[in-house]
Amino acid sequence: MTDIIRGTWIVSYRELLRFFTERSRTFSTIFMPLVFLAIFGAGFQNLIPNLSPGVDFLKFVYPGIIAMTVLQSSIFSGISIVWDREFGFLKEILVAPLSRSGIVLGKVAGAAAIALMQSIIMLILAPFLHVELTLLTVVALIPVVIIIAISLSGLGVLIASRMRSQQGFQVIIQVIIFPLMFLSGVFFPINSVPSWMAVIGKINPVTYGVDAIRQIVLGKNISAAGGVMGESGSQLGVTVFGHTMTAGQDILVVVAIGAVLLALAIWSFSRQE
Amino acid sequence: MNAIEVRELTRNYGKLIAVDKVSFQVFEGEIFGFLGPNGAGKTTTINMLCTLLKPTSGKAVLCGHDVQTHRNQVRHCIGLVFQDPTLDEYLTAEQNLRFHAYAYKLPAELREKRITEVLALVDLSDRRKSHVRTFSGGMKRRLEIARGLLHNPKVLFLDEPTLGLDPQTRRHIWNFVLQLRQQQKLTIFLTTHYMDEAENCDRISVIDHGHIIALDTPEKLKDSLGGDVVTMMAEDNDAAARELKEKFNLSPEIQNGHITFSVPRGEVFLPRLIQNFQEPLISIGVHRPTLDDVFIKLTGRAIRDAEMGEKDQMKQMMSMRMRGR
Numbered sequence: 001m002t003d004i005i006r007g008t009w010i011v012s013y014r015e016l017l018r019f020f021t022e023r024s025r026t027f028s029t030i031f032m033p034l035v036f037l038a039i040f041g042a043g044f045q046n047l048i049p050n051l052s053p054g055v056d057f058l059k060f061v062y063p064g065i066i067a068m069t070v071l072q073s074s075i076f077s078g079i080s081i082v083w084d085r086e087f088g089f090l091k092e093i094l095v096a097p098l099s100r101s102g103i104v105l106g107k108v109a110g111a112a113a114i115a116l117m118q119s120i121i122m123l124i125l126a127p128f129l130h131v132e133l134t135l136l137t138v139v140a141l142i143p144v145v146i147i148i149a150i151s152l153s154g155l156g157v158l159i160a161s162r163m164r165s166q167q168g169f170q171v172i173i174q175v176i177i178f179p180l181m182f183l184s185g186v187f188f189p190i191n192s193v194p195s196w197m198a199v200i201g202k203i204n205p206v207t208y209g210v211d212a213i214r215q216i217v218l219g220k221n222i223s224a225a226g227g228v229m230g231e232s233g234s235q236l237g238v239t240v241f242g243h244t245m246t247a248g249q250d251i252l253v254v255v256a257i258g259a260v261l262l263a264l265a266i267w268s269f270s271r272q273e
Numbered sequence: 274m275n276a277i278e279v280r281e282l283t284r285n286y287g288k289l290i291a292v293d294k295v296s297f298q299v300f301e302g303e304i305f306g307f308l309g310p311n312g313a314g315k316t317t318t319i320n321m322l323c324t325l326l327k328p329t330s331g332k333a334v335l336c337g338h339d340v341q342t343h344r345n346q347v348r349h350c351i352g353l354v355f356q357d358p359t360l361d362e363y364l365t366a367e368q369n370l371r372f373h374a375y376a377y378k379l380p381a382e383l384r385e386k387r388i389t390e391v392l393a394l395v396d397l398s399d400r401r402k403s404h405v406r407t408f409s410g411g412m413k414r415r416l417e418i419a420r421g422l423l424h425n426p427k428v429l430f431l432d433e434p435t436l437g438l439d440p441q442t443r444r445h446i447w448n449f450v451l452q453l454r455q456q457q458k459l460t461i462f463l464t465t466h467y468m469d470e471a472e473n474c475d476r477i478s479v480i481d482h483g484h485i486i487a488l489d490t491p492e493k494l495k496d497s498l499g500g501d502v503v504t505m506m507a508e509d510n511d512a513a514a515r516e517l518k519e520k521f522n523l524s525p526e527i528q529n530g531h532i533t534f535s536v537p538r539g540e541v542f543l544p545r546l547i548q549n550f551q552e553p554l555i556s557i558g559v560h561r562p563t564l565d566d567v568f569i570k571l572t573g574r575a576i577r578d579a580e581m582g583e584k585d586q587m588k589q590m591m592s593m594r595m596r597g598r
Contacts, residue, residue: 003345010375014361021363088359092420095323096376097348 007102008109011093015080015110029114033069033122037062037129055218055236062131063214064186066122070115070145071184071206074152075177077111078160081269082169100270104161108153108262115149116142131217140216147251148209151258158265180206185214189236202240205257211238212250274337276301276428276460277322282331284317291317293483294331299428299462304454306474307464308568314483315464316356319432322462323353336427349377352421356433358413362406366397366416369405370423377424391419395449411442418449422457429453431463435470447473468564477564481572495562501539502566503546505532505557513552520549528569535562535570 020026048057084090093103123141126133159176163169183197184190184206190198201207215237238245245253277299284292292314299305307315320326322333324344332339338346360369367388374384392398395415405413414434421429431450435443451473454461463474471477471491478488487494507513514525514532525534536542539559547557 006375006378010372013375014364014372017368018361018363084361087362088355088357089361090359091325091355091357092359092361092373093376095325095348095351095353096373097345097378098376 003097003099004102004105007098008105010098011103011106012110012113013106015077015107016113018080019110019114029073029118030121032072033065033118034125036065036068037122037125058129059131059218060189060214060236061187062122062126062129063217064184064210066119066141066145066217067148067184067206067210067213068181068186069118069122070149070209071152071181072177073115073118074111074149075156075159075173075180077107077114077153078156078158078173079166079169080110081107081157081160082163082166085164086166101266104157104262104266104269107157108150108265111153111156112146112149115153116145119145133217137216137219141213144209144212144216144247144251147258148212148254151205151209151254151261154258154261154265158261158268161265161269180204183207185210185238190238191236202238205254207238208245208250208253211245212247212254215247215250274301275299276303276336277305277462278332278334279318279322280332282318282321282333283329284314284321284326285329290483292321295480295483295485297478297485297488299460300476301427301460302454302458303475304450304461304463304473306471306477307462307480308466308468308471308477308564309464309480310466313480315480316432318480319430319462319464323351323430324348349424350427352424352426352429354414354417354421354429354431354434356436358417360405360413360417360420363404365402365404366392366408367401369416370420373420373423379424387423387425391423394422394453395419409442411438411445414438414442414446415449418446422453422459426459428460428462431461433464433466435465435467443467443470468568471564479568479571486571487567491564494564494567498535498562498566498570500535500537500562501542501559502533502535502562503539503543503557503559506530506555507532508553508555513550513554516550516552521546526569526573533566533569535566 019029081090084093119141123133123138155176156173159172160169163172179200183201184204185201186206190201190207190211193201218236238250275298277297279298280296281294282292282296283290283294295314295318307318309315317326321328322335322340324340324347327341332341334340335347336350338350340347361372364372370388370391371384374388379387388401389398392401395418397412397416397419400408400412405416408416418429418431418434434450435446438446447470450461450463453459465471474491476488476490477494478485479494480486489497505513510527510530510532514527517523517525517532517534523534523536525532543557543559547554
């Protein structure tokens with residue numbers, strides 16, 4: 001057990017060390033969410049009417065962008081494994097007396113920390129976008145962001161665990177990240193899309209992450225919308241088999257999927273020689 | 274107790290047997306050379322010894338720990354310098370070493386002291402805070418050796434430690450390795466395909482096609498050739514070889530347009546040969562046997578020639594592995 005913990009902290013320590021020494025990566029990590037916000041927020045803001053009373057498009061999309069930022073940096077974090085394999089450093093890690101699960105968990109922890117930093121930048125920007133956040137909301141968001149980041153990093157590491165080239169990894173990530181992103185209710189409420197799209201969206205783990213963050217950030221506005229829409233539940237939320245998910249249930253779904261992904265990642269990574 | 278005990282170690286990649294029932298011992302404190310062309314099974318053997326690869330069958334014990342059942346103990350007592358660089362180029366020398374210290378559980382009070390020590394040992398103290406990407410090839414290799422030594426291993430593995438380095442740096446690394454053995458009572462296991470470098474080893478084992486075909490001191494291996502090596506070229510090599518066989522009772526071999534054979538006391542034999550030889554000669558030379566000659570004798574080909582064929586085989590092996598997945 002102590003071996004796992006030691007492995008986790010050493011690998012995540014290096015992950016963060018690398019993150020801050022590579023300025024371009026630090027910069028793009030911070031800059032990307034701003035670009036998204038500017039495009040989707042300010043750009044579409046005037047084209048799209050309020051989705052429900054008190055929720056304009058920017059307010060609706062803001063929690064989604066947080067989730068998307070977490071999605072991007074978590075899944076992409078796997079690239080450091082591929083990078084290490086290509087440049088040999090992975091061998092140094094593999095011959096060290098560290099447990100394989102510790103190495104995977106360290107990569108995941110490092111990715112989660114980076115994703116958390118990005119979300120905090122987004123939270124700091126909230127006042128400029130006229131999104132009201134209370135301290136309580138922020139405190140509630142942090143663990144949710146961490147859970148989502150850990151789950152999705154599991155997916156990133158799983159994909160990276162056997163990949164040999166960075167180009168290959170990037171191609172696969174693009175293919176995976178786009179449907180995950182666009183079919184997750186980041187840009188439109190998943191309850192108001194054609195049913196085939198809604199079905200895919202409801203299989204997508206990111207959907208529940210987005211919904212959890214959105215419910216926490218928008219709080220009473222979502223329930224107000226729910227009131228307007230009547231029994232069918234909130235138009236802005238996620239309804240599965242006629243049941244509108246609460247934030248807590250969303251998080252449980254993310255935890256469950258994350259646990260499976262992490263277990264698979266550890267299994268796949270440990271199997272290599 | 275021997276530093277390394279290997280018994281009938283075998284590794285297959287699908288149908289290809291990369292290492293076939295290899296057995297040997299490495300004594301404590303010696304420099305043990307593992308010689309052979311690329312693809313002969315050197316790296317596969319090293320990977321099994323350092324717990325990166327599971328043996329198909331057989332047993333290997335390092336410092337008293339079985340590589341299959343006590344991986345972590347084995348990892349603690351070995352240091353590794355691989356053929357390909359394994360440094361994080363975006364970190365500084367010091368950061369690379371610190372990561373290693375954490376990974377090998379070096380006690381906190383020893384950590385900085387050991388880092389200072391090993392950096393001094395490889396002459397890199399003044400580059401402690403430089404990023405590794407600014408280092409030359411030789412400096413990187415030295416830093417890797419420093420890192421391999423950081424946790425005070427009992428056995429140091431050097432897989433082609435001088436590959437791709439210029440002759441001057443190669444000599445530098447070697448002086449350093451020899452010095453190291455004197456100071457640290459370290460067992461060194463190294464692979465190389467530079468025959469001249471292998472001369473520095475206490476004992477050498479020659480591996481080819483996954484088998485160990487010789488294991489002895491460099492001196493004894495060279496003595497086994499039976500004297501000096503004569504290389505000559507005639508207008509008709511085949512006829513000349515026949516004459517050597519019949520008249521002088523020698524067993525010459527023809528290779529790359531040259532005839533080679535061994536005789537005791539070559540400098541005395543040569544004048545006698547030239548006086549009595551019928552076939553017209555183009556050139557003739559004599560030299561003390563080198564390990565190259567030993568290799569040719571053992572495998573029937575020079576190590577450079579062997580490499581070409583083996584590389585193709587290696588490629589085939591890799592593609593078989595890929596398909597296997």
